[in-house]
Amino acid sequence: MSSSSTSIHPTAVVDGAAHIDGSVSIGPYAVIGPHVRIGAGTTIGAHCVVEGRTTIGVDNRIFQFASLGAAPQDKKYAGEPTELVIGDRNTIREFCTFNTGTAQDRGVTTLGDDNWVMAYVHIAHDCVVGNQTILANNATLAGHVHVGDHAIIGGLTGVHQFTHIGAHAMAGFASHVSQDVPPFMMVDGNPLAVRGLNVEGLRRRGFSAARIAGIKQAHRVLYRQGLTLEAALAALQDLSADHPEAAADIALLRDFAAASRRGIAR
Incomplete structure (x- = not known):
């Protein structure tokens, strides 16, 4: 452990084998396990537990009370040396697991960079979450879920195991996501349905009018004809x-829909 004692609260329990940058801050009563690696500038809130083979x-x-790197909730798990890898500049709020x-x-369960993860979010084993996503309060990802860059998952939404959510897609509040959600689409409900195109999200991310026009036409082909x-x-x-601007x-x-194994939401 290569950390300064002034950045670790005296009540925290930090295993001496953990690799922790000297600029990391660890709050009161946090517990850090021996196989944990934490990079520069990261802050760990009070009462957090970071265990397993976890790299941050x-x-x-x-924030406080998060549980990162615990064993997967899978009856087949037999103690194999699996991992959790968290990228850079993520915000992870209270009680996330x-x-x-x-x-x-x-x-490996993976969370990319620059994600905004609100309280009580669960990311299960083998999930792959991209960059700059938003997971609102109580969003729950079952095992093996993939979430593309810039996707937004609404509060209290459950995502079925092995489901894929494409880049720039948006799932509304309390949705039941049991089919793959293609890129750029807005879905909600139970049963799940595509409600339209995430046009406002694309505008906010700097998509040109020509790109959006092409994506709109693709949406019509897939859903309206x-x-x-x-x-x-x-x-x-x-x-x-x-x-050509939206090619x-x-x-x-097209590639997302063609590769879908669970079938796409339509």
Whole structure:
């Protein structure tokens, strides 16, 4: 452990084998396990438990009572040396619970960079959460869920295991997400339904009018023209030529839908 004693509260319990940067701050009654690595500028709040093979990057703000790196809630787990990896500049609020991975999948649960994770969020084993996402209070990701960059998951929303949520998608409050959510779409409800396109989110992220126009047309092809999924995918292939500014976005949407194993929300 390479930390200054002045940055660790005297009531915190920090294992001497942990690798902790000297600029890390650890609050009262926190518990840090022996296989934990914490990068520069990160703050760990009071009563947090960081255990298992957990790596936390730089400049994260982890609020009180979070539990990071506990064993996965999977009956098949038999103590394998799986991991939790958290990137940089994330905000992780009170009572969040992130578990390590399982040997049956990639063995790593991953949270990327610049994410805003509100209170009581659960990220289960083997999840992959990208960058600059927002997970509102009590959002729950079951095992093996993938969440793309800039996605937003509303409060009290549950995401079924193995489900994928695409980049720039948005799931509304208290949604039941049991099918894959394609990039750029807004969904909500139980049963889940696509309600429209996340146009305002795209504008806020600097998408040009031409890019948004192309994505709007792709949305019409996939959801408004009564096409089968196979026919819609073929039409999306041709659509890119008509909207060169949005060609990469249309390809992202088409490839996501074509690769879906659970079926896309429609």
